[in-house]
Amino acid sequence: xxxxxxxxxxxxxxxxxxxxxxxxxxxxxxxxxxxxxxxxxxxxxxxxxxxxxxxxxxxxxxxxxxxxxxxxxxxxxxxxxxxxxxxxxxxxxxxxxxxxxxxxxxxxxxxxxxxxxxxxxxxxxxxxxxxxxxxxxxxxxxxxxxxxxxxxxxxxxxxxxxxxxxxxxxxxxxxxxxxxxxxxxxxxxxxxxxxxxxxxxxxxxxxxxxxxxxxxxxxxxxxxxxxxx
Amino acid sequence: xxxxxxxxxxxxxxxxxxxxxxxxxxxxxxxxxxxxxxxxxxxxxxxxxxxxxxxxxxxxxxxxxxxxxxxxxxxxxxxxxxxxxxxxxxxxxxxxxxxxxxxxxxxxxxxxxxxxxxxxxxxxxxxxxxxxxxxxxxxxxxxxxxxxxxxxxxxxxxxxxxxxxxxxxxxxxxxxxxxxxxxxxxxxxxxxxxxxxxxxxxxxxxxxxxxxxxxxxxxxxxxxxxxxxxxxxxxxxxxxxxxxxxxxxxxxxxx
Numbered sequence: 440x441x442x443x444x445x446x447x448x449x450x451x452x453x454x455x456x457x458x459x460x461x462x463x464x465x466x467x468x469x470x471x472x473x474x475x476x477x478x479x480x481x482x483x484x485x486x487x488x489x490x491x492x493x494x495x496x497x498x499x500x501x502x503x504x505x506x507x508x509x510x511x512x513x514x515x516x517x518x519x520x521x522x523x524x525x526x527x528x529x530x531x532x533x534x535x536x537x538x539x540x541x542x543x544x545x546x547x548x549x550x551x552x553x554x555x556x557x558x559x560x561x562x563x564x565x566x567x568x569x570x571x572x573x574x575x576x577x578x579x580x581x582x583x584x585x586x587x588x589x590x591x592x593x594x595x596x597x598x599x600x601x602x603x604x605x606x607x608x609x610x611x612x613x614x615x616x617x618x619x620x621x622x623x624x625x626x627x628x629x630x631x632x633x634x635x636x637x638x639x640x641x642x643x644x645x646x647x648x649x650x651x652x653x654x655x656x657x658x659x660x661x662x663x664x665x666x667x668x
Numbered sequence: 669x670x671x672x673x674x675x676x677x678x679x680x681x682x683x684x685x686x687x688x689x690x691x692x693x694x695x696x697x698x699x700x701x702x703x704x705x706x707x708x709x710x711x712x713x714x715x716x717x718x719x720x721x722x723x724x725x726x727x728x729x730x731x732x733x734x735x736x737x738x739x740x741x742x743x744x745x746x747x748x749x750x751x752x753x754x755x756x757x758x759x760x761x762x763x764x765x766x767x768x769x770x771x772x773x774x775x776x777x778x779x780x781x782x783x784x785x786x787x788x789x790x791x792x793x794x795x796x797x798x799x800x801x802x803x804x805x806x807x808x809x810x811x812x813x814x815x816x817x818x819x820x821x822x823x824x825x826x827x828x829x830x831x832x833x834x835x836x837x838x839x840x841x842x843x844x845x846x847x848x849x850x851x852x853x854x855x856x857x858x859x860x861x862x863x864x865x866x867x868x869x870x871x872x873x874x875x876x877x878x879x880x881x882x883x884x885x886x887x888x889x890x891x892x893x894x895x896x897x898x899x900x901x902x903x904x905x906x907x908x909x910x911x912x913x914x915x916x917x918x919x920x921x922x923x
Binding site for chain 1: 675
């Protein structure tokens with residue numbers, strides 16, 4: 440579904456160049472949902488943005504078969520002075536969807552009621568996140584990229600999200616970054632472990648989690664003992 | 669996979685609608701202002717000059733002569749100013765992978781092109797209706813002039829947008845450099861009537877050629893001695909190439 444061909448990405452901050460991804464080549468399996476695990480700062484979100492195409496690799500190529508979502512859980516692409524409906528309409532248009540159908544879907548799903556006709560700048564963070572999540576669910580992607588999306592909405596909304604997601608699963612793939620292992624186990628079958636030492640692929644998600652936890656322990660052990668505990 | 673051209677057309681159409689909404693506000697009359705302001709501004713200038721008893725530098729109508737000059741210049745200025753800020757204004761939208769920098773440029777140029785086609789059309793029709801001008805002598809040449817100005821303004825704006833994204837202070841330099849355009853583009857005078865030495869100098873200014881081209885199309889016997897179509901088209905195409913190639917080459921640096 441997605442092929443990474445020899446990609447590299449580095450960032451320069453204050454004159455220091457840091458290579459986040461170094462000549463990575465990998466073909467993701469077509470029929471499995473992929474977990475991406477690793478310590479903070481190892482490059483999980485960078486990889487996600489590269490897969491989405493919101494960032495370009497410095498070198499190498501990424502081949503996508505099918506329609507890949509933007510990294511979900513992100514609510515930054517809204518124009519604050521435009522209403523919820525206008526923002527929905529815009530995204531529906533760029534993805535070539537029927538605008539009214541998408542508006543109806545988000546209206547039912549995000550439970551924003553009359554607020555949909557208000558400018559997005561009047562929304563709370565929770566409302567924005569619900570709008571963003573509802574909108575991404577309204578558009579049919581072949582591959583959903585999920586970057587830490589656990590904390591959106593109340594219990595009721597979460598239950599609803601899980602239900603919609605489960606409906607999408609038979610014909611869509613998921614790439615997921617999460618620190619909640621139960622969520623990883625629930626959705627993913629395989630995955631990548633990204634750490635400063637390198638990138639490993641695990642065909643079985645349980646092996647992945649085990650390796651991730653071992654590497655975490657090793658990292659903790661390598662640190663000096665805390666002063667007090 | 670859908671064809672990338674249909675995707676791009678769709679994306680640009682969505683951006684144009686969004687820009688319209690963002691630029692002209694919520695009110696229905698918002699877009700009307702975009703047409704009224706330049707038209708009324710030009711009218712005011714015409715009235716002022718008529719009041720002090722100035723004769724038209726060419727033809728029978730002072731209003732027509734100014735309009736051909738100032739509307740073309742404003743069209744160019746508006747295009748280049750709006751395109752120059754296209755990347756930063758749409759920064760938040762880079763989160764949607766379907767949108768590329770060039771789409772923002774195309775969308776803004778489409779909107780401004782359509783707006784100015786409307787403004788010029790209305791202005792000239794009003795002059796004709798009020799019997800202040802005759803119909804254009806060569807409508808085809810008029811449209812050519814408009815199209816070349818659009819391409820030239822697009823290229824200039826796109827190139828500046830790329831430079832600004834690499835060097836932020838360029839936006840101030842550009843403002844200083846384009847400031848004298850109103851005096852050196854033949855808005856208030858007929859460039860062909862200038863002394864040869866002055867003519868040689870102003871002929872370097874591509875905006876002057878855009879205005880001369882439009883006047884050549886409107887008047888039956890304007891017979892510009894300055895107009896060099898190849899020069900303007902050449903510069904326009906070079907700038908379009910520089911702008912679009914620059915956009916593509918600096919894309920990974922901008923996001």
